[in-house]
Amino acid sequence: MNKKIINSSVTEGFKSKLEKRAYELFITAGFNVQYEPEKYILWKGDTVDIKTVRFKKGNISIKNKHILRDITYTPDFKVEYNNKIYIIETKGFRNDVFPLKYKLYLSLLSSFLDAHNYVYVEPCSISDIKLVITKIKNNEI
Numbered sequence: 001m002n003k004k005i006i007n008s009s010v011t012e013g014f015k016s017k018l019e020k021r022a023y024e025l026f027i028t029a030g031f032n033v034q035y036e037p038e039k040y041i042l043w044k045g046d047t048v049d050i051k052t053v054r055f056k057k058g059n060i061s062i063k064n065k066h067i068l069r070d071i072t073y074t075p076d077f078k079v080e081y082n083n084k085i086y087i088i089e090t091k092g093f094r095n096d097v098f099p100l101k102y103k104l105y106l107s108l109l110s111s112f113l114d115a116h117n118y119v120y121v122e123p124c125s126i127s128d129i130k131l132v133i134t135k136i137k138n139n140e141i
Contacts, residue, residue, distance in 0.1 A: 091124050
C-alpha cells in the first residue's frame with residue numbers, strides 16, 4: 001500500500017512540498033501541467049486458491065483463498081509539449097516499492113503505440129525541476 005512517504009508533509013492538495021513546488025514552477029514557466037492525471041494498472045489482481053500458513057508472534061493464520069489487489073501507479077505530473085508527453089515523477093525519497101513500479105511502468109509505456117512520444121523524467125530536487133523545465137523548453141529531452 002505504501003501511502004505514507006517518510007519525511008514528507010502534505011501541502012495544499014499535494015503529497016509533498018517538492019510536488020507543490022514543481023507544480024508552481026511548471027505553471028510559472030507556462031506549461032499546461034496535470035497533477036496525478038491518471039492511474040495505471042501495472043498488474044491486474046486476481047483471486048487465488050492456495051493454502052498459506054503464516055506465523056506472527058506465536059499465532060498461526062491459515063487461509064485457503066486470497067484476493068490479490070491490482071498493482072497501480074499514478075505519476076505525479078503529465079506535461080504535453082512539442083508533440084511529446086513528459087511523465088514527471090518527483091522523487092525526494094524512494095519508498096520500498098518504487099523500483100518495482102518503475103520497471104513495470106516503463107514496460108507498460110513501451111507497449112503504447114505512441115511510446116516514442118513519451119519521456120519519463122525523475123527529478124529529485126527543486127534545482128532538478130528547474131533544469132527539466134529548461135531542457136523541455138529547449139527540446140533537449
